Amino acid sequence: MSEKIMMSGNEAIARGVWEAGVHVAAAYPGTPSTEILENIGALYKDDIYCEWSVNEKVAFEVASGASIGGARAFCAFKHVGMNVATDPIFSMGYAGVNGGLVFVTADDPGCWSSQNEQDNRWYAPHTKIAMLEPSDSQECLDFVKAAYELSERFDTPVMIRVTTRVCHSKSLVRLGDRKDVKVRKYKSVPGKFALLPATAIARHPIREQLLRDMAEYGNDCSFNRTEGKKDAKIGVISSGISYQHAREAFGDDAAFLKLGLTYPFPEKLVKEFCSRHETLYVIEENDPYLEMHIKSLGFTEIHGKDQIPECGELNAAVLRRALFSEEPGKTYHVEAKAPARPPTMCAGCPHRGFFLALSGVLDRVVPAGDIGCYGLGSQPPFNGFGFSLCMGAGFSTLVGLSKALEKQGDPRKAIGMLGDSTFFHSGITSLIDIVSSESNVIACILDNSITAMTGHQENPGTARNLMGEPSPVVDIVALVKACGIDDDHLRVVDPVDLKAIRSALSDAIAAKGPFVIVTKRPCVLIKEVAKANGTRHAVIDPGMCIGCGMCMKVACPAIAFKDGRSVINDGSGCTGCGLCTQVCPVGAISIVEE
Amino acid sequence: MTKSILLIGVGGQGTILISRILSSGFAEMGFDVKMSEIHGMSQRGGSVTTMIRYGDEVHSPNFGDAEADVIISFEKSEAVRALPQLKKGGTVITDDYEIFSVPVLTGASEYPFDALDQLRAEVPNTIVIEAYRAAEKLGNSRCQNIVLLGKLVNTMGWDEHVDWKALVAANVPPRTVDINLRAYELGYNM
Known part of the structure; x- marks a missing residue:
């Protein structure tokens, strides 16, 4: 080939x-x-x-x-x-x-x-x-x-x-x-x-x-090589993608030491290169990893993070600006501003119901988030949580948080949320800690039957593995019970059933001790789910809509507010989940199949 | 000389598919080519960009502000977002199509309805087409990207050495080849 x-x-x-x-x-x-x-x-x-x-x-x-x-x-x-x-x-x-x-x-x-x-x-x-x-x-x-x-x-x-x-x-x-x-x-x-x-x-x-x-x-392997002008005054040392930006920024007037094997550090090779060139640059994104090694070899005059930003990505333009004080290129300007377009929960996303219900009890809870699509619930209008650290922390932080709240006499209850894949990843051990410490907290597992944010990978709950074979399903609810949560402290609900999720939250806030809510509804982007949803979608009766804007609180990309009335966007991807029908005070929204 | 192209749209609009077709076309022309996508959270209805660079030898796959020779925008307010990346003398091809983001829907952010008038007044090489509507009329709004591709290839005069239709056929799902070829023709002749 x-x-x-x-x-x-x-x-x-x-x-x-x-x-x-x-x-x-x-x-x-x-x-x-x-x-x-x-x-x-x-x-x-x-x-x-x-x-x-x-x-x-x-x-x-x-x-x-x-x-x-x-x-x-x-x-x-x-x-x-x-x-x-x-x-x-x-x-x-x-x-x-x-x-x-x-x-x-x-x-x-x-x-x-x-x-x-x-x-x-x-x-x-x-x-x-x-x-x-x-x-x-x-x-x-x-x-x-x-x-x-x-x-x-x-x-x-x-x-x-x-x-x-x-x-x-x-x-x-x-x-x-x-x-x-x-x-x-x-x-x-x-x-x-x-x-x-x-x-x-x-x-x-x-x-x-x-x-x-x-x-x-x-010091002598094919991963590391010198290229460019051998007798150049300027010598540039770089690795990874930064090498590509360096090649472009410095052009043909420099010598380059392109490092592919960057640990163990090829000291002899680097020393030889540094000794051959008068002005030395080390080009790398983020931390001065190469730079510190090179300086430790005695080449303390080398240019690197004294000029190149530590934060963010590099590109050739960033380098030229930082190193050669190049003026920004000429472009065009218009008055119009592009609207904010952050990633949002999809139309029909099962997490939306949970966050809509949660937004109604934010005066009684202090919420912690985690890593996954539900991270999008931290944005307005839901403002679903104030902090998130890493996988599993949405549960474990609750233990310490609840103690801190107790010690300051804050009556609000700590509540945390993470997804099915995150629960398998590192939420189980955190839940065990909640149970064994008898923490007075609410742990919510938002189970959408897939590892969604990264683009739908299989996990122990999906019944299929990476190789496309059927695999045993690990039962999340059974696991929760096995960790020591009894039926009185457990609710399993459909997150799009607003009444059910609100009542589960209210029970959880009133209860004493560890409480678990499992919301169960698969991600709407799963092929089989999308197929089953078929042509189902919402319609708004323009004669009935009173323009109260209640359905806008659902913050669904499928609903817009135009000329004082709510309308379903064409091509909006409405899945007919029906969440909006539950908040409309006049029953103007209905779900149809066509 | 390396040329830089920026594609911008909203997650799910098919920017990556035409990036793939364009990259294959440039490779067929004998150029070195690199293409850079940003995935991840941007898939969830956020703004998405792809960069393509081609030339005799391409190093960086991405580029900075005021360095794009061409911007192809799938949504009109996204053309405004991308504008600082266009170099003076560059070309903007944009769809006259609006997608309201959630901040616009909830009233937290305003939509620039007059964006295209401003673009036309400021950027001499502004080309506006109704790619989404055309694709919709054709029978599948998802062919919007291929309509834009047709317009782009014709505008830039890239069709001399490459059979773009063959590339379209090779890259779209098999049962949509016909409609996509018609979408390409439609865009090309717009």
């Missing part, structure tokens, strides 16, 4: 995993990493066992088990997902591998869909694991394949660090064939994988030696 095709970084990583002869792949979805496992599931499942694990820690442990067992293994997550997975990653950093073990961290400079722009390159030295940084789709494929050779040669997991613009950019890629890799024999190696204190302390010096060996390798 020599024809080049357009591929995103994520598609190319998936292809690289397949070409490398990988046997097992596991991940938890998270933008911008999700399409890697989606592609493996869609295209390569005949050769690769693949799964959506319940969380990133589990995914990395699944991959670690496969590696220890002798298979080539792969794992992927977004940057904050790596925080969840670091416990076993640190251990595997000491233990090393049997079959090659490679994982991807997909960072999100610019915070396009994340709670922070943490720079995961620091994890490489921290976990003592080799790191590669591809800068386009071809490198994504090539680096993944090479990473497996590196992993098995140096007995180390290898971390591939990519960013949103690498994952979600498409460029031309030349494909190869799948390598036939035999699964290595599982051997119990004394003192290698069983990390007890006595064995772990013995592994440490072995690890340090491997890092020195890899650093030596990094």
Whole structure:
């Protein structure tokens, strides 16, 4: 195969995993990493066992088990997902591998869909694991394949660090064939994988030696290269997507050191490069990871974060402005302003009913949110919660929050909400903490039967797995009961039944001790659900509508207020969920099928 | 010389599909090409953008303000949002189609109904078509993106070395090939 095709970084990583002869792949979805496992599931499942694990820690442990067992293994997550997975990653950093073990961290400079722009390159030295940084789709494929050779040669997991613009950019890629890799024999190696204190302390010096060996390798390997004008006055050091922006900003008048293997740091190579050029720049997004290493080698005059912003994404224009004081380009201006267009809950979204009901009791509760589509409920007009931290925190924070409220004599009750996938991910342990601490809080599971925000991935509640096979359903309500919630402290309701959800909230606020509300209704974007909804939609009788605007409080993209009357938008995607019919005081809205 | 194109619309309008077709076309012309999408939360009715860059050798997949040679907007207020990214002398092709965001629906934000008059007055190369309405009349409003593609290819004179219709046929769902080819013709001749 020599024809080049357009591929995103994520598609190319998936292809690289397949070409490398990988046997097992596991991940938890998270933008911008999700399409890697989606592609493996869609295209390569005949050769690769693949799964959506319940969380990133589990995914990395699944991959670690496969590696220890002798298979080539792969794992992927977004940057904050790596925080969840670091416990076993640190251990595997000491233990090393049997079959090659490679994982991807997909960072999100610019915070396009994340709670922070943490720079995961620091994890490489921290976990003592080799790191590669591809800068386009071809490198994504090539680096993944090479990473497996590196992993098995140096007995180390290898971390591939990519960013949103690498994952979600498409460029031309030349494909190869799948390598036939035999699964290595599982051997119990004394003192290698069983990390007890006595064995772990013995592994440490072995690890340090491997890092020195890899650093030596990094000084002369195909991942790191110099290019551009050899005798240029200006020398530029960069890695990942920043290299592409640097190439564009500096043009042909500079020499470039393009680093692909950025941990262990190739000190000798960098020193040689720095000594050859008079003025040095290090170009990197977010943190000064390369810069600090280079400065520690004695090149303290190097330019980097003294000029380039730490926050947000880079592009060539940002660099030219920061480094060469280039004036912004000329453009056009009009008076008209584009209206705010934040992402919103879809028409028919089951979360809308929950947040509409919650907005009516905000004087009696203090709400905590979590990560998922229901995060959209924090926006006006619902203002559904005031804080959210990370997966599962929507429940665990309630324990401490309720104590703080009690101690200040605040009678309001702490209430938290998270989705089905988040409950499986890390809400279960949080619920157990609520039960065992007998916290006087309300924990709500908004079950829409899918991992929705990242684009509909399967989870233990969906009855189907990543490989398209039927899978057993883990019953959320049974789990809640097993955690110690009795029937008196549990309500299972349809979130579009406003009366039911309001009464559940009111019972929960009146109750003492841990209380759980499970709302059950599948996401309207699930194909089968959309099909079942058919042509059902709302109609508003213009003769009956009194223009009171009550239905606008539902904040549904399907309803507009025009000339003093409510109307259903054409092409609005109304699913006929009927939430608006329940708030209309004159019964002007009805659901029809046509 | 690298050329930069910005596509902007509202989540679900099909910006990514025509980005894919355009990228394939530029590759067929022998150019290096990169395309950058932003996914994630923007899918939920938010504003979505795709950047395409082509030339002899393309490095960055994304670009900054005042660097777009062409903006294709699927919704008229989105053309206004994208305007700071257009370089002087650049071209705006926009659909005269309105989608009200939730802040507009609830009255928290105002919709710029006169956006196109202002655009026409300020940007000499402003081209306004009714792609959504045309696609709707054709029988499927989802072909709006292909109507816009036809207009774009004709406006930019990109049809010399590429069989765009073949690319459309290869990239749309099989049972919608016919209607999309008609949508392309329609846009091309608008």
